[in-house]
Amino acid sequence: ADQYLAGSCAVIDPVVAIGVVVCQLVGAVTGAIGLRQRVVQPSIVAGGALLITAGVLHHDRVLLAFCIPVTMSTMAIARAVEYLKNRNLAANRRYEELLDGINAYVFETDFDSGEMLYMNVRTRQIIGPTARSDQALLDHVHPEDRHLAIETALRARETGQPVTTEVRVLSPTETCYVEMRTTVSTKGSRRRVRTVLIDVSDRKRAEFELAHRAVHDPLTDLPNRALLGERMLAALCPVNEVPTTNALLLLDLNNFKRVNDALGHASGDQLLIELANRLVRIADPDDTVARLGGDEFAVLMPRADYVHALEFANRCAVVLSSPWKDRGVTIHPRVSIGIAVTHGTDTDGETLLRQADTAMYECKRTGADHVVYDAALERLNIERLGLLRDDVVSTPMRGRIGDRLLPAEEVVEEPK
DSSP states (O other), X not given: OHHHHHHHHHHHOXXXXXXXXXXXXXXXXXXXXXXXXXXXXXXXXXXHHHHHHHHHHTTOHHHHHHHHHHHHHHHHHHHHHHHHHHHHHHHHHHHHHXXXXXXXXXXXXXXXXXXXXXXXXXXXXXXXXXXXXXXXXXXXXXXXXXXXXXXXXXXXXXXXXXXXXXXXXXXXXXXXXXXXXXXXXOOSSSOEEEEEEEEOHHHHHHHHHHHHHHXXXXXXXXXXXXXXXXXXXXXXXXXXXXXXXXXXXXXXXXXXXHHHHHHOHHHHHHHHHHHHHHHHHHSOTTOEEEEEETTXXXXXXXXXXXXXXXXXXXXXXXXXXXXXXXXXXXXXXXXXXXXXXXXXXXXXXXHHHHHHHHHHHHHHHHTOXXXXXXXXXXXXXXXXXHHHHHHHHHSOOOEEETTEEEOGGGOOOOOO
C-alpha cells in the first residue's frame, strides 16, 4: 500500500513521494540491522502524515479517503507483527534456557557449508564460543571414535533419518562417553544438521563394572575360572599362529582351615589377598593369575615349557612361604603346586585343568613342594577312581520312611 501511494503521490507532489520512499527505506534498513521494532511504526506514521498533507494541500479527497485507513491498518499490522516477534523471541529464549539446562551437548550446523548456527552452554564450554564449524567438536572426539562420528553424520545426511552411535569425547578433565544422535531438519529455507550428545559416562562405568565382576574374583580381583577358561582357549588354540607349549600351575594353600578357625574368616581373606598380590608380583606380564575358589589359585603360562614352569614353581614356593603376621600371630604359608604342560592343541582346557588338579592332589598327598603331571599319575588316578567306585557300590544304603530310619537291608533301590 505504501508503494502504491508513493507512486500516486509522484503525480500529485514529487516531494511527498520522495518522503514516503525515504520512510520505506529507513524501515527496511533498520529491520536488516535489528532495529526495526524501534523505527517501523514512526516511519509508518511519518509516511501517512506526508500522504495526508499531500491530500490536504491538493484537496484530493480520494487520496485522503484512501491513505488514512491504509495508514491505520498498516500500524495495526505493525503492532501485530511486533507482538508476534516479541512472542517468538521469548519462546526462543525459553528454548535456549531449556537446552542450556539439560545434561547434553546440543549444536546446529548448516547442511551445505557446515557453519555453526547454534551451540548450547555445555558445547561452548568444550569447543569455545568462537567455533565456526562442526570440525571444532570433531577435534575433541577420541581419535579412535572419529570415524564413527563422521559415518553417523553422513548416514543422517544421506537418509534424512535420525542416526545414533556412541563415541568418546575428550573434555579438559576426563574422557566422557556420549550417545551421539544426528538429525537433519528441512524446515524453512535453510537445511540444518542438529546433533545432540548425551553424557552416558555413568551408565558405561556401570556396564564396565558389571562386565568386570562377571569374570573376576570379588575378593582378590583376580580373573576367575570363566576368564581363565577363555585365556586357556586362546593359548591352546591360537589363531593364525604356530601351536606352542603352555603350562598351567594349580596352587592350594595347606591348612587354610586352621587359619580361619584360629583367626577368623576376615583374617583368612586378608591372607588370600596377600598371596594373590605375591603371585601377581612374581608372574610375567603374559601370565594369567586366577583364583578358582576357596584357597585355590591357578597360573597360566603361555609359551612356557617344563623348565620355565619348574623355575616359576620354585619361585612361588619361596615367595609364598614368606612370613605373614596378623594380630601378633606369625604364619608361614605353604602351598601345594601341581604342574601340567601341554604342546599346542594336544590337550583342551578342561583336560589341562584336570591334569594340573591331579598333580596338585598328589603333591598334597606326598608333601612335596610341587608335582609335574605325567602318565603314571593318570594310571594312579584311574586306579583311585576304580577304588572309589567299588567303595560306593559296597557301602550299605540306609533310608527313611517318615520319621523311621530304615536299616540297610530294608532299603529297596529303584530300578534305573
